[in-house]
Amino acid sequence: MRYAMAIDTKKCVGCSDCVVACQTENDVPIGHCRDWVVEVMDGTYPQLEIELRSERCNHCKNSPCVRCCPTGASHYSDGGIVLVTKNECIGCSACITSCPYDARYVHPDGYVDKCTFCLHRVKKGMQPACVAVCPTKCMYFGDLDDPGSEVSEVLKKRKYKTLIPEAGTKPQLYFLI
Amino acid sequence: KNNQSYFKGPYDFARTPTYCEVCFWKCAGWVHKDENGRIKKIIGNDDDPNCNGRFCPRGTGGVGMYFDRDRLKTPLIRTDVRGKQSFREATWDEAFDYIASKMNKIKEEHGPECTALFTHGSGGKYFGNLLKGFGSNNIAAPSYAQCRGPREVAFLATFGQGINSPENTDIRDTKCLVLIGSHLGENMHNGQVQEMSDAIDKGTTIITVDPRFSTVAGKSKHWLPIKPSTDIALLLSWMNVIINEELFDKKYVEKYTFGFDLLKAYVQPFTPEWAYGITTIKPQQIRDTAHEMANAAPAVIVHPGRHVTWYGDDTQRLRAVAILNALLGSWGRRGGFYNPEKASVPHFHLPDFPKPNKNWRDAMGGKYKLADLALASGVCQATIPSPEMSCSIKGWIVNGTNLINTLPDQKKTIAAIQALDLLVVVDTMPMEITGYADVVLPECTYLERYDSLRISQGRVPSIALRMPAVDPLYNTKPAFWMARELAKKLDLLQYFPFETIEEEIDWELKQVGSSLEEMQRIGVKLLDREADDLYFGEDEDVEFNTNTGKIELYSTALEEEGFDPFPVFTQHPEPDSGFYRLIYGRAPMHTFSRTANNPNLTDLMDENSVWVNPKVAKVWDLKNDQYVYLENQDGVISDFKIKVRITERIRWDSVYMVHGFGHADKRMTRAFGKGVSDTQMITNVMIDPIMGGTGMRGNFVTFRFDNKKAEV
Numbered sequence: 001m002r003y004a005m006a007i008d009t010k011k012c013v014g015c016s017d018c019v020v021a022c023q024t025e026n027d028v029p030i031g032h033c034r035d036w037v038v039e040v041m042d043g044t045y046p047q048l049e050i051e052l053r054s055e056r057c058n059h060c061k062n063s064p065c066v067r068c069c070p071t072g073a074s075h076y077s078d079g080g081i082v083l084v085t086k087n088e089c090i091g092c093s094a095c096i097t098s099c100p101y102d103a104r105y106v107h108p109d110g111y112v113d114k115c116t117f118c119l120h121r122v123k124k125g126m127q128p129a130c131v132a133v134c135p136t137k138c139m140y141f142g143d144l145d146d147p148g149s150e151v152s153e154v155l156k157k158r159k160y161k162t163l164i165p166e167a168g169t170k171p172q173l174y175f176l177i
Numbered sequence: 178k179n180n181q182s183y184f185k186g187p188y189d190f191a192r193t194p195t196y197c198e199v200c201f202w203k204c205a206g207w208v209h210k211d212e213n214g215r216i217k218k219i220i221g222n223d224d225d226p227n228c229n230g231r232f233c234p235r236g237t238g239g240v241g242m243y244f245d246r247d248r249l250k251t252p253l254i255r256t257d258v259r260g261k262q263s264f265r266e267a268t269w270d271e272a273f274d275y276i277a278s279k280m281n282k283i284k285e286e287h288g289p290e291c292t293a294l295f296t297h298g299s300g301g302k303y304f305g306n307l308l309k310g311f312g313s314n315n316i317a318a319p320s321y322a323q324c325r326g327p328r329e330v331a332f333l334a335t336f337g338q339g340i341n342s343p344e345n346t347d348i349r350d351t352k353c354l355v356l357i358g359s360h361l362g363e364n365m366h367n368g369q370v371q372e373m374s375d376a377i378d379k380g381t382t383i384i385t386v387d388p389r390f391s392t393v394a395g396k397s398k399h400w401l402p403i404k405p406s407t408d409i410a411l412l413l414s415w416m417n418v419i420i421n422e423e424l425f426d427k428k429y430v431e432k433y434t435f436g437f438d439l440l441k442a443y444v445q446p447f448t449p450e451w452a453y454g455i456t457t458i459k460p461q462q463i464r465d466t467a468h469e470m471a472n473a474a475p476a477v478i479v480h481p482g483r484h485v486t487w488y489g490d491d492t493q494r495l496r497a498v499a500i501l502n503a504l505l506g507s508w509g510r511r512g513g514f515y516n517p518e519k520a521s522v523p524h525f526h527l528p529d530f531p532k533p534n535k536n537w538r539d540a541m542g543g544k545y546k547l548a549d550l551a552l553a554s555g556v557c558q559a560t561i562p563s564p565e566m567s568c569s570i571k572g573w574i575v576n577g578t579n580l581i582n583t584l585p586d587q588k589k590t591i592a593a594i595q596a597l598d599l600l601v602v603v604d605t606m607p608m609e610i611t612g613y614a615d616v617v618l619p620e621c622t623y624l625e626r627y628d629s630l631r632i633s634q635g636r637v638p639s640i641a642l643r644m645p646a647v648d649p650l651y652n653t654k655p656a657f658w659m660a661r662e663l664a665k666k667l668d669l670l671q672y673f674p675f676e677t678i679e680e681e682i683d684w685e686l687k688q689v690g691s692s693l694e695e696m697q698r699i700g701v702k703l704l705d706r707e708a709d710d711l712y713f714g715e716d717e718d719v720e721f722n723t724n725t726g727k728i729e730l731y732s733t734a735l736e737e738e739g740f741d742p743f744p745v746f747t748q749h750p751e752p753d754s755g756f757y758r759l760i761y762g763r764a765p766m767h768t769f770s771r772t773a774n775n776p777n778l779t780d781l782m783d784e785n786s787v788w789v790n791p792k793v794a795k796v797w798d799l800k801n802d803q804y805v806y807l808e809n810q811d812g813v814i815s816d817f818k819i820k821v822r823i824t825e826r827i828r829w830d831s832v833y834m835v836h837g838f839g840h841a842d843k844r845m846t847r848a849f850g851k852g853v854s855d856t857q858m859i860t861n862v863m864i865d866p867i868m869g870g871t872g873m874r875g876n877f878v879t880f881r882f883d884n885k886k887a888e889v
Contacts, residue, residue, distance in 0.1 A: 010377060010396065011374045011377050011378065011396075013362030013363070013365075013370065013374075013392050013393070013765065014362075014392060014765070015233060015234050015362070015365055015370075015765035015766065016234050016765065016766050016781045016782075017232070017233055017234035017237055017765075019234070019781060020234050020237040020238045020766075020777055020778070020781065021218075021237050023777065023780075024217065024218035024219075024237060024238075024240060024777070025218060030776050030777065030780045031780060033780075041824065041825065041826065043825060044825055045390070045402070045790065045825045045826075045827075045828065045829075046390070046400065046402040048390045048394075048395070048400075048825055048826065049395065050390070050392070050395035050826075052392070052395075132220075132230075132231075133220075133221075133231055133232060133237060134231065135228075135231045135232075135233050135365065135367055135370050135371050135374070136362075136370060136371065136373075136374035137231075137371070137374060137375075138374065
């Protein structure tokens with residue numbers, strides 16, 4: 001099993017609903033976030049292009065954060081989801097430094113926190129909160145090992161890219177372009 | 178009937194139904210609580226056609242409205258002059274006594290007609306009944322004359338039917354969507370954005386006309402970066418191409434429309450070459466986009482937009498939009514505009530209201546007769562005393578609308594307020610307007626109250642229930658209770674036959690075969706459509722509600738009132754050197770100025786910025802993220818400073834900012850002083866002569882590095 005997410009940059013309007021939905025679902029304290037929206041603009045008026053991306057932890061197959069964690073708090077869980085065990089984390093922040101995607105933050109309670117792909121929901125057969133709420137339905141989540149899953153289907157049909165592939169992390173967040 | 182125990186249910190529910198109050202779209206959803214009974218999250222209701230189970234960021238962040246510590250907490254009575262924000266806490270009884278005695282005094286001295294209600298939100302119905310029972314029909318919402326009014330009047334004049342809300346645009350099935358200054362996606366009108374996203378998936382052609390490279394411009398096949406204020410010229414040239422190249426729907430035009438030959442003759446001068454000189458849009462691009470529309474027809478939508486009060490000739494611009502749709506045959510056709518149906522829910526029959534002898538219209542000198550709803554700006558105008566006026570309004574109740582930041586020309590709004598004998602403000606938050614109130618009535622948030630049913634129009638008519646998820650925090654109360662208590666004091670209880678709102682809702686629901694108990698479980702109910710008439714049938718004879726019974730390309734209604742029967746292009750003033758046209762709009766995470774203090778939503782965006790083209794930035798030596806003040810053409814300098822965002826996404830003759838920031842009320846601790854209020858900069862208001870809309874895009878600003886006022 002290999003969980004992954006595909007995000008359609010053509011449909012995303014950058015509304016940040018994914019961010020609020022994640023905050024309320026996962027009790028992320030105000031002032032912090034596990035996901036965020038990036039706008040990249042290119043060109044000169046009036047020849048312009050925008051790409052909008054909802055970003056979060058890439059749940060890399062080859063995660064520098066898991067490798068560098070001194071206590072084993074950062075680890076691979078079901079379907080390759082990268083998690084942090086709160087009470088094993090000493091808040092040293094080595095993982096934050098090692099992450100090329102800047103996907104982690106220090107929770108006010110002292111441990112490092114990040115996107116979990118809402119594993120607690122996924123286990124119940126639900127979609128991650130960000131995917132379930134998105135008004136543009138621009139996010140697809142599922143098992144890449146299952147060729148019939150929504151995420152596998154959409155990656156077959158569409159052109160996509162990953163972020164900073166040169167870091168060799170094998171990210172599992174795919175952006176449809 | 179008063180069986181309180183019957184309505185006990187809700188507090189044992191793990192999730193309770195609601196419909197959202199953060200914007201007017203009113204999506205239905207579920208409020209979920211954690212194990213301690215604390216509100217945790219709000220999720221869309223899958224059965225609701227307005228949201229299909231998906232809330233927008235504002236709806237998801239609605240929890241912040243409940244948790245905001247800056248909320249109004251208890252009734253307040255003013256102790257100093259208006260605007261000083263000096264209040265003492267009062268009991269509800271004291272507050273109601275104060276209001277009732279002032280209202281009775283106004284009634285004795287000036288007549289009951291000299292009171293008015295401004296309302297935006299769900300509690301408005303009950304304050305409306307109170308006011309009508311009292312003897313006034315001055316009931317206005319800024320969502321008309323400051324927002325969608327011109328499109329309603331234009332579509333009524335053309336098709337005999339307005340657009341209303343949610344819009345009857347069939348975006349789901351359209352092949353070509355034309356947006357004129359309408360930035361769907363940044364305005365998060367949920368159902369429409371969802372349908373637009375589905376349309377993008379299906380490869381629908383989007384054409385966006387906007388001086389700014391909006392989010393949706395970035396998703397469009399054609400972006401027409403038009404020179405601001407010239408849209409009518411573009412619309413006329415599209416008509417010219419569509420008629421002269423015979424791209425229009427001949428059968429439809431012949432069967433359903435009135436005045437085609439006159440229109441054909443009228444548009445002859447308006448060639449794409451003529452429009453190029455005005456709009457800066459290349460003739461080939463005008464022709465190409467006209468062909469795109471015609472190829473998709475009738476599954477094409479030239480979208481009427483929502484906030485359309487721009488230049489004072491707005492009804493005519495929207496008439497041009499309506500005519501274009503008629504030529505393309507999109508009204509009443511799949512992928513164009515469907516025929517909406519509104520749920521029909523009987524209301525309990527109230528005794529007749531007294532007939533007012535006069536209203537705000539008497540102060541307008543016979544103008545704006547085509548306005549089909551009251552004008553908030555007209556009521557404001559009718560409040561400023563003048564010798565000619567027969568109706569000088571003396572008392573206002575303001576429910577859920579921050580008029581200081583909603584009506585343009587703040588000086589005028591404040592002058593009207595200072596002339597009042599009574600200003601009552603009902604709100605959940607301290608806003609600029611509450612700073613001017615004589616009495617502030619703190620309403621509990623929508624998560625803590627029942628409200629009247631949401632009765633929506635759509636492809637399928639639907640109703641939705643809002644019920645309290647938790648008890649109200651602080652000493653706050655719902656609007657129904659406030660209005661009824663006031664009715665007791667004013668001897669108007671006959672207009673409030675139900676003791677609780679639950680009983681009234683239950684009565685209404687039983688008339689449509691449901692009940693409060695059922696709706697508490699399901700939240701949303703779809704009612705049957707009466708007829709299968711979403712679209713016109715093949716060759717169906719259709720009678721339109723216009724003078725001629727046809728779609729009026731040539732408007733006899735406008736002609737009767739002495740206005741041009743066809744839209745006329747007028748050249749509007751341009752900015753002086755060093756000034757830039759102020760364009761404003763929406764951000765998806767905020768609704769007007771009402772969410773500016775919401776902790777969850779300010780976390781996403783806590784101030785606005787001024788978008789400046791790099792060429793302009795170079796002239797002024799501006800840097801990204803630098804703070805500046807703005808000064809407008811009338812010498813008004815912004816109270817606060819605003820962050821500069823240098824971006825290619827805006828034309829060099831304009832600047833852009835998101836509406837609703839720059840709050841001046843210190844009681845809003847998160848929002849105070851953050852960014853600039855566009856409303857403060859809008860002092861030149863161009864009134865639409867047809868329906869009284871307030872055109873707000875004719876203001877020009879320049880940059881300042883301090884906000885020192887000139888020595889006088």
